[in-house]
Amino acid sequence: MRHDTPDATDLLPPTEMSFLVKFLELMNRTKVDEEEYWNSSKFKAFTFDDEDDELSQLKESKRAVNSLRDFVDDDDDDDLERVSWTGEPVGSISWSIKETAGNSGLNHEGREQLKSRNSFSSYAQLPKPTSTYSLSNFFRGRTRLGSFQSLSDALSDTPAKSYAPELGRPKGEFRDYSNDWSPSDTVRRLRKGKVCSLERFRSLQDKLQLLEEAVSMHDGNVITAVLIFLKRTLSKEVLFRELEVRQVALRHLIHFLKEIGDQKLLLDLFRFLDRTEELALSHYREHLSIQDPEKRKEFLKTCIGLPFSVEDSAHIQDHYTLLERQIIIEANDRHLEAAGQTEIFRKHPRKASILNMPLVTTLFYSCFYHYTEPEGTFSSPVNLKKTFKIPDKQYVLTALAARAKLRAWHDVDALFTTKNWLGYTKKRAPIGFHRVVEILHKNSAPVQILQEYVNLVEDMDTKLNLATKFKCHDVVIDTCRDLKDRQQLLAYRSKVDKGSAEEEKIDAILSSTVSRAATPPQPGETDSSQSSIKCIKGYHRVTTQFLSATVTLDLVLDMASSAVNGVTTEPKWLSPRLLEKGANVAGPPGGALTPDCTEHSKL
């Protein structure tokens, strides 16, 4: 062997220093190479499965030998006595060589080149590969780049290893095991992506030692490689038992099983580990692949009993109930729509089926099409709210979006009106009124409606901002008056139309010192706004009827996304005033970070 290796370098692309480097390297490594060599060929040449059926294997190998004879020869005398019990084609090659006693004079490497060229043809005659790695050395040829040899030296194997295919080298086959790779060496070889026999590790102790070496090496790829081997050679009970105390390896196995989609083994594993929740989830997950709603419903029913945590099983139960509902609603509404008798379906035909939609979308849908239905029906929003315990906020937001989309302003009004026990009515919203305003604006509510709700916003600054943004002149004017902000009022005067009622109003306020001196009314409850509400009510009934005919809707499909969204606003978060605020919040306590204006201007 030793004398052969230098020849190997001859076969390399002739590159400057590479020869020398490699030669030295090889000299240093010959021992290693040799061991490597023996080991892998041993593995290649022999698989334990073959032992079972030596005779047939022998026949097969003879056939193989005959076909290979042309280019095979060997000068290794030691092979003779091994031939008798080698049950495998490559092993018998050397035997045949003995017989012919030919020595072509080709050096080892030359022959190996030859074999590698032939390896594809001989491949078919080999017994079935029993291990993932058994054949990989065919393709092991690491890339060698003439152009940056020195680098690849550092990155890849030594040349002799990289292209010697090592097929048909049976010699190490039954060498005593002391010569074999230790678990740590094996793992190191695996890490380099090299071929390595794992079949040798037959006792449980060996296997576990191998696994531990792999884990301590930290390379997940190697850990997985060892696990693949263990999975194949250990019964799952033993495998699971041993992995239970080896968490790193266990996680690798779980990930591996998920990746290759071995659901059955994965479930077994979870069952063994008593990870009931993961087991249940894993099962539940399968529903995603079921398309037919009825079947999906049935499947979900089977999930209810699974050992989820208490709250998760409530979610599963809800999921089941929801789908059940949707199936009923869908059937009913499709019928209604087809009949063409119901006004709402005629005006706003459904864009998509409600099946498998999220709960909120379902709620929106029922607020849109079934708002007035009594609580008893499955499709009524109130019923949905009760059944699924939808929080107030979510309900109001969704209902608001749906009714606003239909421009049903009286419904919107009713949504926020509460009566106290004395019979007084009051507007109240579980969400801030600024949100309400934004949603209304998005659905292009008329100014009068917007105004009513802008007035209900408590924070003065927000109110003023919103009013300005949505051109609720009255509110702006009133608020400025209340704040006694003459400056702002003056500025606002230029924004309203010339000769309009608003301008007159501003002028009146500006000229009347009395009104400025007067005690400001409570925000949101000024007389003027109260009166405006009254006239709006009359107005919007008209507008609703008038407009709803022209409104076009893009429904169900975009319901989820568009239902409640923000509204375009001024780029207020960059205005200097707010910036200052922002920076104070942003910076560390102490407010040392107010923006440095001088630096600003320097730019």
Added chain:
Amino acid sequence: MAFPHRPDAPELPDFSMLKRLARDQLIYLLEQLPGKKDLFIEADLMSPLDRIASVSILKVDVQPPSHASLARFSFDEQYKLLKSDYHCRQHEVDKLYKVENKPVLSSSEQLCFLVRPRIKNMRYIANLVNADKLAGRTRKYKVIFSPQKFYACEMVLEEEGIYGDVSCDEWAFSLLPLDVDLLSMELPEFFRDYFLEGDQRWINTVAQALHLLSTLYGPFPNCYGIGRCAKMSHELWRNLEEEEDSETKGRKPEIGHIFLLDRDVDFVTALCSQVVYEGLVDDTFRIKCGSVDFGPEVTSSDKSLKVLLNAEDKVFHEIRNEHFSNVFGFLSQKARNLQAQYDRRRGMDIKQMKNFVSQELKGLKQEHRLLSLHIGACESIMKKKTKQDFQELIKTEHALLEGFSIRDSTSYIEEHIDRQVSPIESLRLMCLLSITENGLIPKDYRSLKTQYLQVRPEECIFKCVDFSKRGVGERVGEKDREKHRFVVSLIYASTGKITDAFSSLAKRSNFRAISKKLNLVCGTKDDKAPSESLRLILVVFLGGCTFSEISALRFLGREKGFRFIFLTTAVTNSARLMEAMSEVKA
């Protein structure tokens, strides 16, 4: 405005060598399969490939002038172009295909696949080969794994019965220089695989990459790390160096220090909204492999434009690390300057005009183009952000980071979910809440989860489960909250007196480790500065880093006279982190 480095700041090493290396290696691999062949490229590899080679290189040995024009196109574009009718001979890649789940209509006798080592790719190839077998067709197949192959992939090939039919190779392309100081491994799956699944398969890849760097740029004399993954990578890397005992020993180190950081030591920074320009561009338009697609709304024309964002873009270079609020002012100033320069030509005589046209005009035009692009981008960002109530969002994030008015924040998040603004965002806020509050109280957890599920049913129960692993519902150590604020606050701070902010923040940052080490490195500050290489620092982010973090460190480097080089498994942001957690796609 950009970070002008101190005059003594060290020079960055030249990383373009990495590109050349990867390209040559790929060409070599392709040559291993002589003759005409069709190349199938995985979608994820297209953009990285785009950065190191043009299609013409795959096809032609040396770029002949006739094909130089092609190089202008991106890979995607060329892919389309070539699919139609473009054929070339020398490297003999005949046609390019994307690896996707569609039947293959290739008539070539040789097929070459350039893929990530993933099971689904193996199944795809197996189907293809087996279909050929059934049809009685023999072709040559070659699979090139990048950056390395996995045993699990080989196992699948073997199981599918095509082991001998395909040949395998590895293309060790794991370091892509995205910028002068930024190297990316382009492995976004690192995050999920390691931090969620506990699979350590990429650690070897990291070790290999570090090894390559030390081979090329000399050994790293000092090494520091935070986190388990950092430790493991370091050990594996050391092993590698010992085994190979390469020629690096005697070499003079070019990079003095290396810091290895696990992503999970600080999720908070990554989960916050970004406010530096580059970060915002990433959050809004998604920077992919160092380039971004600006749509018609940015380019103010009817087609979108692919723009490379790096230090070569002068305008971008100056604003990338700035707080967004500064960017507008800067851009308008810049626009005025430009106008002034254009205006200068008014009073010129013929000779001056000639000079102007021949020397300055081109530069000005270039600048003009870039300027209008970035102004467009800014406007578009503003539009989007105001639509989403950015102001309020930022306020909530601040409150969470500072740990005040938790009730308000919680109800803001609830509302955020209910308004269905963006599920990913909602999820992000929930995580942020959970991490900054060291876990949620069960009542909040339940109500948030329930509401979230009502908006996004089925698939999201998985997300929540993943999160109970990550943070939601889980109580983390008490001091964690203090830890995470540094980078975020730093970025917010970058308008003001930054040094003060930094020193006060550094005390309680999780990057304290870095600054401490920096002080060690500095030694006594006013003494003679350490040699150049010792002030070059490689920071390795295992699991990804955000542009905000990069900006923060660039700033830190400028202050202290260091240069940082970033090596990340992938550039990430909050949305990408959240998506990685979600199982929907799987």
